[in-house]
Each structure stands twice: as C-alpha cells, then as structure tokens.
Amino acid sequence: MLKITLDHIIELLEHEKYEELKEKINQLHPGDAAQIINELPAEYQVKVFSYLSPEIASDVINDLHDELREDVLESIQQNRLVEIIDEMDSDEATDIAAELADHQLKDVLQKIDKEDSDEIKQLLVYDEDTAGGIMQKEIIAVNKEMNRAEMIDHIRAIYDDVEKLYYIFVTDKENKLIGILEVSKLLLCHDEMKAVDIMDEDVISAPVGMDQEEVARIFRKYDIYILPVVDKENHLLGRITVDDIIDVIDDEASEDVYKMVGLENEDKVFTSPLSSVKKRLPWLTLNLFTALLVSSVVGIFEGTIARLSFLAVLMPIVAGLGGNSGTQTLTVITRGIALGELTLHNTYRAIVKEITVGIINGLLIGSVAMLIAYLLKGNIILGAVLGISMVCNMFIAGLVGSSIPVVMKTLKIDPALASSVIITMLTDIGGFATFLGLATLML
Amino acid sequence: MLKITLDHIIELLEHEKYEELKEKINQLHPGDAAQIINELPAEYQVKVFSYLSPEIASDVINDLHDELREDVLESIQQNRLVEIIDEMDSDEATDIAAELADHQLKDVLQKIDKEDSDEIKQLLVYDEDTAGGIMQKEIIAVNKEMNRAEMIDHIRAIYDDVEKLYYIFVTDKENKLIGILEVSKLLLCHDEMKAVDIMDEDVISAPVGMDQEEVARIFRKYDIYILPVVDKENHLLGRITVDDIIDVIDDEASEDVYKMVGLENEDKVFTSPLSSVKKRLPWLTLNLFTALLVSSVVGIFEGTIARLSFLAVLMPIVAGLGGNSGTQTLTVITRGIALGELTLHNTYRAIVKEITVGIINGLLIGSVAMLIAYLLKGNIILGAVLGISMVCNMFIAGLVGSSIPVVMKTLKIDPALASSVIITMLTDIGGFATFLGLATLML
Numbered sequence: 001m002l003k004i005t006l007d008h009i010i011e012l013l014e015h016e017k018y019e020e021l022k023e024k025i026n027q028l029h030p031g032d033a034a035q036i037i038n039e040l041p042a043e044y045q046v047k048v049f050s051y052l053s054p055e056i057a058s059d060v061i062n063d064l065h066d067e068l069r070e071d072v073l074e075s076i077q078q079n080r081l082v083e084i085i086d087e088m089d090s091d092e093a094t095d096i097a098a099e100l101a102d103h104q105l106k107d108v109l110q111k112i113d114k115e116d117s118d119e120i121k122q123l124l125v126y127d128e129d130t131a132g133g134i135m136q137k138e139i140i141a142v143n144k145e146m147n148r149a150e151m152i153d154h155i156r157a158i159y160d161d162v163e164k165l166y167y168i169f170v171t172d173k174e175n176k177l178i179g180i181l182e183v184s185k186l187l188l189c190h191d192e193m194k195a196v197d198i199m200d201e202d203v204i205s206a207p208v209g210m211d212q213e214e215v216a217r218i219f220r221k222y223d224i225y226i227l228p229v230v231d232k233e234n235h236l237l238g239r240i241t242v243d244d245i246i247d248v249i250d251d252e253a254s255e256d257v258y259k260m261v262g263l264e265n266e267d268k269v270f271t272s273p274l275s276s277v278k279k280r281l282p283w284l285t286l287n288l289f290t291a292l293l294v295s296s297v298v299g300i301f302e303g304t305i306a307r308l309s310f311l312a313v314l315m316p317i318v319a320g321l322g323g324n325s326g327t328q329t330l331t332v333i334t335r336g337i338a339l340g341e342l343t344l345h346n347t348y349r350a351i352v353k354e355i356t357v358g359i360i361n362g363l364l365i366g367s368v369a370m371l372i373a374y375l376l377k378g379n380i381i382l383g384a385v386l387g388i389s390m391v392c393n394m395f396i397a398g399l400v401g402s403s404i405p406v407v408m409k410t411l412k413i414d415p416a417l418a419s420s421v422i423i424t425m426l427t428d429i430g431g432f433a434t435f436l437g438l439a440t441l442m443l
Numbered sequence: 444m445l446k447i448t449l450d451h452i453i454e455l456l457e458h459e460k461y462e463e464l465k466e467k468i469n470q471l472h473p474g475d476a477a478q479i480i481n482e483l484p485a486e487y488q489v490k491v492f493s494y495l496s497p498e499i500a501s502d503v504i505n506d507l508h509d510e511l512r513e514d515v516l517e518s519i520q521q522n523r524l525v526e527i528i529d530e531m532d533s534d535e536a537t538d539i540a541a542e543l544a545d546h547q548l549k550d551v552l553q554k555i556d557k558e559d560s561d562e563i564k565q566l567l568v569y570d571e572d573t574a575g576g577i578m579q580k581e582i583i584a585v586n587k588e589m590n591r592a593e594m595i596d597h598i599r600a601i602y603d604d605v606e607k608l609y610y611i612f613v614t615d616k617e618n619k620l621i622g623i624l625e626v627s628k629l630l631l632c633h634d635e636m637k638a639v640d641i642m643d644e645d646v647i648s649a650p651v652g653m654d655q656e657e658v659a660r661i662f663r664k665y666d667i668y669i670l671p672v673v674d675k676e677n678h679l680l681g682r683i684t685v686d687d688i689i690d691v692i693d694d695e696a697s698e699d700v701y702k703m704v705g706l707e708n709e710d711k712v713f714t715s716p717l718s719s720v721k722k723r724l725p726w727l728t729l730n731l732f733t734a735l736l737v738s739s740v741v742g743i744f745e746g747t748i749a750r751l752s753f754l755a756v757l758m759p760i761v762a763g764l765g766g767n768s769g770t771q772t773l774t775v776i777t778r779g780i781a782l783g784e785l786t787l788h789n790t791y792r793a794i795v796k797e798i799t800v801g802i803i804n805g806l807l808i809g810s811v812a813m814l815i816a817y818l819l820k821g822n823i824i825l826g827a828v829l830g831i832s833m834v835c836n837m838f839i840a841g842l843v844g845s846s847i848p849v850v851m852k853t854l855k856i857d858p859a860l861a862s863s864v865i866i867t868m869l870t871d872i873g874g875f876a877t878f879l880g881l882a883t884l885m886l
Contacts, residue, residue: 246689284768305752312758316741320733324867345483424763
C-alpha cells in the first residue's frame with residue numbers, strides 16, 4: 001500500500017517542498033500516514049500532521065503515539081480540531097474529547113454537529129475501560145417488522161455514516177435488542193421476508209458496564225466481529241468492532257507484562273525520560289525496601305560469612321536460580337489467568353503442578369550445582385548445603401510464583417500486580433536464608 | 444449465552460444422566476462448550492467431548508487446551524474424526540491434520556470429501572507461522588465482468604460453505620486479485636453494475652509466505668477484518684479472518700513474555716509436570732552457568748569480603764535494583780519492537796532515553812541508599828561506594844536492556860530472546876564488580 005517512503009518524506013521536508021509533500025502524504029492510507037509520522041524525527045512530526053486533510057487526519061490522530069498526540073492537540077488550531085472531529089466516528093471522537101482541556105472541549109462540542117456532540121456527551125459518561133467506553137453509536141438497527149425493501153431503504157439512508165456494515169441489529173418497538181442479521185443474508189433473501197423472519201435470535205451482547213478485558217474474552221470465545229452493547233433493560237446503545245478489540249488485547253497484553261516488572265502502562269518507548277523516571281520511581285523505591293529486607297536477612301548471617309567468605313561467593317547462585325524459576329512460574333500462571341485458561345475449578349491442580357516442577361528442577365539443577373561446588377572447593381558438605389538449599393528455594397519459587405497471583409485473583413486484586421519484585425524478594429530471602437542457615441548449622 | 448453451568452454438567456455426570464447431558468451440551472454455543480470442557484475435572488473431559496455432535500465438535504476441538512486436544516485425538520474413533528473434519532473450515536481442518544499421526548492422516552484424507560482433502564493437502568505445505576499456514580480456502584471470488592445478478596447467483600450457490608461473508612474478492616480471468624467488494628455495497632448497487640465498477644481497487648493483500656506476526660501488523664494498521672492471500676504473481680489463494688489473527692496476537696504476546704523469562708510456548712498452565720520440567724531445564728542450565736559466572740566475579744573479591752563481611756550483606760541491593768531496572772528497560776523495548784513502534788529510524792533515541800532514565804533513577808535511588816547505608820553503618824565512604832555503584836549499575840541496566848534487543852533485531856535474531864537471564868547476568872556482574880571493586884579501592 002505504501003506509496004512513499006519515510007526517507008522520501010524527509011527529503012521533501014529538507015528541501016522545503018511542502019506542496020509536493022502535502023499531495024503525497026494525503027494519498028496514503030491513514031494507517032501508513034500514521035506510521036510515517038510516528039517514525040519521523042521529532043522536529044517534523046507535528047508539521048507533517050498539519051498537512052493532512054481533516055478526513056485523513058481524523059483516522060491518523062488516534063494512531064499517533066500518546067505523547068505525540070498530546071503535542072498535536074496542544075498546538076492545533078481550534079477550527080481545524082473541529083473539522084477533524086466532525087469526520088470521526090463517535091468512539092474515536094470521544095477518545096480525543098477525553099484528552100482535551102475543559103475550555104477546548106466545551107468549544108468543540110458547541111461547534112460540531114449537534115447530533116455528534118450529543119453522542120460524544122453520552123459516551124464520555126462511561127468509564128473508558130468498559131464496553132461503554134469503547135463502543136460507538138454508529139449502528140444500523142431495524143424494527144423487527146420491516147421487510148426487505150424497507151430495510152434496504154433504511155440502510156441506504158444512513159449508509160454513509162456507518163463503516164464496516166456487516167450486521168444489522170433488529171429491535172422491537174421499545175428499541176430492545178432481539179436479534180442480529182448478517183447483511184449477506186439480506187442480500188440473498190426474498191422481498192417479502194421481514195427482519196424477524198431471517199434474523200438470528202441467539203444474539204450475543206455486552207452490558208454497557210462490562211470490563212473491556214471481559215468484552216475481549218467474548219470476542220475470543222464466540223469468534224465474532226461486531227458486538228452490540230445494551231443497557232440493563234436490553235435497550236440497544238451501540239456496538240463494538242473487532243478492530244477496537246485488537247487495541248484492547250494489545251493494551252491488556254502490554255499491561256500484564258508491564259505490571260509484572262513494575263511498569264506503568266503509559267511508559268512507552270518514546271515517553272519523555274523525565275516522565276518515565278517519575279513513573280518508575282515509586283516501584284524502584286519499593287524495590288529498594290525489598291532489597292533492604294533481603295539484605296537484613298543476609299545480615300543475620302554476617303558472622304558466618306565473616307568466617308566462611310566463600311559463602312558470599314556462592315550465595316548469588318541460589319538466589320539467582322530461585323528468582324528465575326519463580327518468574328517463570330509467575331509468567332505461566334498470570335498468562336493463564338489473562339487468557340481465561342485458569343479458573344477457580346482448576347487452580348489447585350495448577351499450583352500442585354508448579355510446585356512439582358520446582359522440586360524436580362531443583363533436584364536436577366541442585367545436583368549439578370552440588371557436584372560443581374564439590375569439585376571447585378573439595379568440600380562435600382558445602383556441596384550438599386548448596387544443593388539442598390537450591391531444592392528448597394525452587395520449591396519456594398513454585399509455591400509463591402503460583403499461589404500469590406491465584407490468591408490475588410481470588411481477593412479480586414489484579415493478579416498481574418504480583419510483580420516479579422515480590423516474587424524475587426521471597427525467593428531471595430528463601431535462598432539466602434536456607435543457604436546461609438544450613439551453612440551455619442553444618443559447616 | 445451459557446444455558447447450563449459447569450456444576451450442573453458435573454452433577455449430570457455423577458448421576459450418569461448421559462442422555463440429558465448430551466442434549467444440554469449440544470445446545471450450547473461451541474465457544475461455551477469448549478470452555479466447559481476445558482474447565483471440567485480431567486477424568487470427564489474426553490467423555491463429554493465424545494457426546495458432542497460432529498458439527499459442534501468441529502468448532503470445539505481447536506479451542507481445547509493443547510494437551511487435552513492431543514488426548515482427544517489419540518482416543519477418537521477414526522470414523523468420528525472423519526465426520527468432525529468434514530464439518531470444518533479448511534484452515535482448522537489443516538491445523539488438526541498437522542497434529543495427526545501419519546497413518547491417521549492418510550486414512551482421513553482418503554475418507555473425507557475429495558475437494559476438502561485437496562485443500563488440506565495444499566494448506567499443509569505452508570509453514571504454520573505464515574499467512575499460508577493460517578489462511579482458509581473458503582472464499583467467494585467473482586470475475587470482474589460479472590454483473591450484480593450474476594454475483595448474487597454465484598454467492599447463493601456457495602453461500603453455505605463460506606462463513607463471515609462480508610467481502611467478495613474480484614479477480615481477472617487469470618484469477619489474479621484486482622479488487623475487493625463489500626457485500627453491503629452489492630446490496631445497495633444497481634442491477635446493471637459490474638464488479639469492476641463498484642469494487643475497491645486499493646485492495647490490501649498478504650503474500651502467502653509472510654510471517655503471521657507481520658500479517659497481524661497489517662490487520663492492526665489498516666483496521667481490516669478479512670485479508671486476501673496471494674502468491675507472487677498475485678493469484679488469489681485464500682483469505683485470513685480477524686478471529687484467527689486474534690489467536691495469533693494472543694500467541695505472539697504470550698511468546699514474547701515467555702521468551703523473556705526463558706519459557707517455551709507450549710509450556711502452559713496444564714502442560715504435564717514432566718513435560719514442563721523438560722522444557723524449562725535447558726534454560727535453567729544456562730542460568731546455572733550465568734550464575735556461576737556471576738559467582739566467579741564475586742570470587743575475585745573474596746579477600747575483600749573476608750575482611751569486610753558487611754559488603755556481602757549490602758551487595759544484593761546493588762544487584763537487585765540493577766536487575767529490575769534492566770528488566771523494565773528490556774520490557775519497554777521488546778514490547779515496542781513487537782508492536783512495531785520501534786524501528787531502525789528511531790532506535791538511537793530510544794537507547795539514549797533508557798540510559799538517561801537509568802542514570803537519573805540511579806542518582807535518586809542511589810542517594811537514598813547512600814543515606815541509609817550511612818545511617819546504618821555510620822560510614823560515609825561505604826555509603827558513597829554503595830551510591831556510586833548503584834548509579835553505575837542502573838546506567839548499565841539502561842544500556843544493556845535497550846541495546847541488546849535492538850542489536851539482536853538488527854542481526855535478525857528474535858529480540859524477545861534477549862531474555863531476562865542475560866540482562867540479569869550483566870547487571871549482576873556490573874553491580875557486584877563496581878560495588879566490590881570500589882570497596883576494595885576505597886575502604
């Protein structure tokens with residue numbers, strides 16, 4: 001699809017051929033235009049965006065990196081912003097609206113089309129992580145009594161406003177959702193057929209307050225592309241499309257791995273350094289305190305270390321392997337929870353499994369470590385101390401790596417928050433305490 | 444959608460009410476049936492699957508956990524397997540075919556419909572991680588000269604074989620892809636219109652050998668639901684649907700976080716313990732050697748530790764914080780690469796940013812650590828040694844956490860393989876060496 005390369009754009013910019021640039025960039029698919037602008041050197045990004053027609057810009061702006069979109073919104077002229085928002089679907093317009101300063105928002109809502117402005121106001125009410133927060137108001141709904149010709153007329157009348165028209169929703173006279181109808185079925189059916197005759201009654205819908213991660217699970221489970229959103233009385237409110245769900249899935253996947261290492265969602269590759277520092281600092285401070293806790297456990301055995309300094313040389317081995325085993329278990333379990341594979345019915349089995357794996361791996365790796373320690377230091381008891389403490393620590397790794405996220409899930413705390421810092425602290429403490437404790441007793 | 448609960452199913456099983464069970468389970472949406480079977484106690488799973496009608500079973504089997512699907516395929520009767528595969532779309536049938544033993548596969552291919560068997564044979568040729576490996580042969584393609592009535596007749600003739608019929612592909616007489624046509628457009632257009640008049644010429648397609656991760660990026664970038672797949676001469680071969688792309692995105696997200704902690708893809712919550720042990724062992728062995736390397740660096744300073752045993756108490760702090768900072772940077776960078784945010788044009792900026800963040804965080808956290816060490820031990824030089832080594836180590840963390848995955852990407856090695864074990868080894872060595880080295884010099 002790409003019809004112009006990044007290098008060529010930069011060349012045009014450097015030679016100040018702005019007219020040519022404007023023409024070329026507006027011929028691109030919005031997806032390509034967004035990618036190019038995201039990749040441009042920082043000094044050109046806002047400038048190139050300003051050359052986009054409102055129509056293209058309306059599809060590009062939500063695909064810009066967060067910080068860049070903020071820059072664009074700060075420097076954009078109010079009239080241009082209104083033109084761009086006028087071109088947007090209601091869900092995307094709402095995302096932008098939510099990022100505007102209050103006075104900017106108020107002004108925009110006055111200047112755009114009344115109907116669009118009402119829709120945005122309705123959508124702004126919902127939490128952005130819920131079905132309501134990601135749905136759009138652009139839908140085609142027909143009354144169940146409509147016949148084929150009436151339905152086609154109805155579709156034709158509003159066709160231009162609705163993209164991705166694969167399904168029509170069927171409602172009763174109170175606007176309650178009672179069925180769904182594939183457009184291809186409408187294409188093939190006879191003229192006298194009514195919506196109610198050809199619709200699929202087994203319609204899957206999402207309540208407006210449902211968490212977006214749960215909504216993503218519905219898309220996964222039923223392999224659907226479009227999902228109607230309803231209120232408590234089953235009134236049709238909007239629809240969610242699968243392209244927005246892909247964004248949700250990407251975000252949630254990032255979020256899970258981010259939380260595991262103590263990162264915040266907004267901390268991306270091109271977040272400004274100071275902003276990243278601010279976001280990571282609380283977690284590193286927590287980490288400093290867990291490290292001090294670990295250090296104080298080692299401190300209990302300072303006398304032993306003063307006597308047998310080689311223990312300090314070997315102790316990182318016990319802690320290191322325990323930490324990594326624990327992180328592995330944690331990853332398997334939190335990913336299993338995220339994808340819905342792990343439920344209350346089968347957790348016990350999963351925990352037992354992880355502990356078993358920890359013990360077996362501990363026995364195998366511990367034996368090798370024991371042998372190596374014996375060969376290096378010529379001390380069989382030291383070898384035994386190292387081996388035994390590794391088995392203990394990998395047992396601890398299996399136990400805490402699996403049970404902590406599960407317990408957190410049961411307590412309705414996000415299991416991804418059972419970050420590696422907590423697991424590593426526990427395996428560090430477990431490793432140092434068993435190794436140095438056994439050494440104090442046996443050597 | 445769910446019309447029967449897991450508990451109710453278990454009750455029916457315990458009371459041996461198999462007829463009722465069979466009736467209830469076959470009324471479920473396949474997505475719900477798969478979920479229930481996945482969650483059942485292990486002894487019931489294969490049994491309940493055997494009660495599914497071939498039609499439901501064909502949609503359920505690919506949603507079972509890997510190990511369970513293996514169990515099902517091992518115990519299934521050949522005739523039933525043939526019935527099930529007969530009901531499947533070509534892409535899913537191929538996935539199952541790829542898992543069958545050679546004699547099983549040969550027999551199945553003989554017994555199913557000739558056309559289906561040919562399609563499966565064609566699809567089995569492609570690598571399962573490519574566009575060819577995830578595409579299906581069920582498509583509707585029309586010749587560009589067809590008019591509306593001919594197209595509708597054509598669709599009607601093969602309508603039952605193709606699900607998710609939102610787009611029709613338009614080809615020339617050599618079966619080369621020249622356009623795409625939304626079904627809703629066909630619904631609304633005039634009778635005399637030809638395919639070539641109403642099609643969209645700007646059709647996005649994937650070459651059959653494209654990596655599935657790249658295919659997923661196309662779906663993301665262009666917000667599409669259906670993607671045609673073509674060979675080098677642009678002949679239309681098949682299509683990829685967005686539900687399969689969601690599976691790809693889930694798998695790739697799991698794969699990335701798995702590789703980071705040294706896990707293999709197939710190591711899931713319910714993989715058998717022995718199989719998990721086998722999969723994790725090579726990586727833990729590597730980890731043992733990196734730990735020995737770290738230990739040997741500490742060994743250089745054993746004399747210093749023997750003299751100043753409190754250094755062994757404090758050294759885990761330097762290594763711990765460095766390791767976690769490094770993992771944070773690694774996560775931001777590999778996630779940025781995976782989502783396509785990081786490209787060759789902007790890597791330098793990203794590395795500089797991560798190093799800056801490392802140094803600033805090192806200065807802040809290092810100062811606090813310095814203060815704490817001074818308060819605890821009353822030794823200002825010891826505090827300075829701790830603080831300075833923390834700054835150095837968090838600089839190292841930023842440097843290696845960002846540059847290693849980038850270098851690997853440039854060398855076309857999967858950057859997610861820059862696993863935390865390598866980064867942690869480097870920050871461990873960096874931390875211990877600077878801390879103990881400075882201590883040896885200054886204390």
